[in-house]
Amino acid sequence: MTEVTVPTGLWDTGDEAAISAWLYADGDAVAAGAVIAEIMVEKSSFELVAPASGTLAILVAAEIPVVQGQTVARIA
Amino acid sequence: MTAAKAAQVAPDLLTRLAAALAPGAIVEAGAGQAAVDADALTLAALLARRGTADRTGGGLRDRIGDDTEECEGAGAFACGAFERRAFEPDAGAAGATLRLWTNRCCLVVPRSFAQRERFAAAAAASDAAGWPVFLRASGGSAVVHRPGILNISLFAVRRAGTIDIAEAYRMLGARIVAALDVLGVPATLGAVPGSYCDGRFNIVAGGRKLAGTACLLRPVGARIGMLAHAMLAVTGDVAADVVAVARFEAAMGLAPAYDACAHVALAELIDARVGAGADTGGWQRPEAAPSGRR
Numbered sequence: 001m002t003e004v005t006v007p008t009g010l011w012d013t014g015d016e017a018a019i020s021a022w023l024y025a026d027g028d029a030v031a032a033g034a035v036i037a038e039i040m041v042e043k044s045s046f047e048l049v050a051p052a053s054g055t056l057a058i059l060v061a062a063e064i065p066v067v068q069g070q071t072v073a074r075i076a
Numbered sequence: 077m078t079a080a081k082a083a084q085v086a087p088d089l090l091t092r093l094a095a096a097l098a099p100g101a102i103v104e105a106g107a108g109q110a111a112v113d114a115d116a117l118t119l120a121a122l123l124a125r126r127g128t129a130d131r132t133g134g135g136l137r138d139r140i141g142d143d144t145e146e147c148e149g150a151g152a153f154a155c156g157a158f159e160r161r162a163f164e165p166d167a168g169a170a171g172a173t174l175r176l177w178t179n180r181c182c183l184v185v186p187r188s189f190a191q192r193e194r195f196a197a198a199a200a201a202s203d204a205a206g207w208p209v210f211l212r213a214s215g216g217s218a219v220v221h222r223p224g225i226l227n228i229s230l231f232a233v234r235r236a237g238t239i240d241i242a243e244a245y246r247m248l249g250a251r252i253v254a255a256l257d258v259l260g261v262p263a264t265l266g267a268v269p270g271s272y273c274d275g276r277f278n279i280v281a282g283g284r285k286l287a288g289t290a291c292l293l294r295p296v297g298a299r300i301g302m303l304a305h306a307m308l309a310v311t312g313d314v315a316a317d318v319v320a321v322a323r324f325e326a327a328m329g330l331a332p333a334y335d336a337c338a339h340v341a342l343a344e345l346i347d348a349r350v351g352a353g354a355d356t357g358g359w360q361r362p363e364a365a366p367s368g369r370r
Binding site for chain 2: 045
């Protein structure tokens with residue numbers, strides 16, 4: 001099982017970030033390297049990439065705030 | 077001013093601003109979604125070409141401003157020059173790639189908007205009002221594109237850990253502020269309460285929002301592709317822009333509370349400075365220019 005985490009070091013820790021959209025649904029098959037979600041922070045969109053191929057399990061719904069380093073999904 | 081002279085002013089000022097941003101640059105006249113998509117495609121192409129250089133074992137060393145990036149397998153490959161050949165116009169000495177473009181009248185929103193329940197109906201209503209809605213990959217909220225708005229897209233590829241969002245905005249903002257200075261318009265970066273798509277890195281002149289900015293960050297392996305984008309109102313009715321955005325967002329079920337006075341177009345600022353006798357880098361409206369000057 002591979003964890004999908006929010007990147008670190010790209011924005012101030014005090015900035016509010018949230019997943020603006022999941023581009024795949026919970027339970028979908030995803031390929032390594034595919035953009036699976038977008039994180040919105042400071043009017044910037046960061047594309048979250050699948051670190052492995054497998055079945056996506058979403059842990060944090062869209063529009064819920066997230067913090068750097070947080071696990072937001074797993075791929076098994 | 078006659079309509080013919082008004083039409084003459086717009087491209088002239090836009091051209092001067094483009095020249096200040098990147099001498100010799102061509103301003104693309106886009107048409108809707110394809111013009112927006114070209115930003116993401118350009119970023120993807122830059123990342124792909126970098127990848128090719130990596131895979132072929134060629135060195136990869138990139139100078140962007142004062143920051144030098146050295147990627148794995150680095151040798152002696154001048155990526156800045158490589159990009160300049162591949163993607164004209166460019167950002168010159170800054171080493172990043174610059175794209176200048178306009179679009180037809182439309183609203184452009186982050187693609188996440190399309191997942192919202194009321195999006196289809198709101199977009200249809202906006203289209204019926206003359207403002208079709210297109211999707212973009214960068215962040216923020218709804219913005220206006222039209223022929224009097226210059227889109228400034230700055231692309232760079234960096235090794236992960238060497239750039240953050242604030243730096244991306246500062247790279248773009250510094251370039252625009254310098255170009256505006258050439259036209260005699262002092263500007264800064266900051267928030268403008270009451271403006272649509274507000275943020276900390278607007279281009280602000282006289283306390284009003286001249287340009288909004290947004291970013292897209294795309295990780296590929298150990299690198300991050302960066303697109304920093306600004307839409308700068310050169311000419312036209314910014315109050316009408318605000319109405320179009322507010323109408324769409326209200327239809328989306330949002331609660332827009334914008335003040336048209338929070339926005340300004342460059343032409344208005346130039347006019348004010350000309351009226352005050354300020355130095356505007358030689359720019360004047362055509363009807364005010366001495367005979368033989370233009």
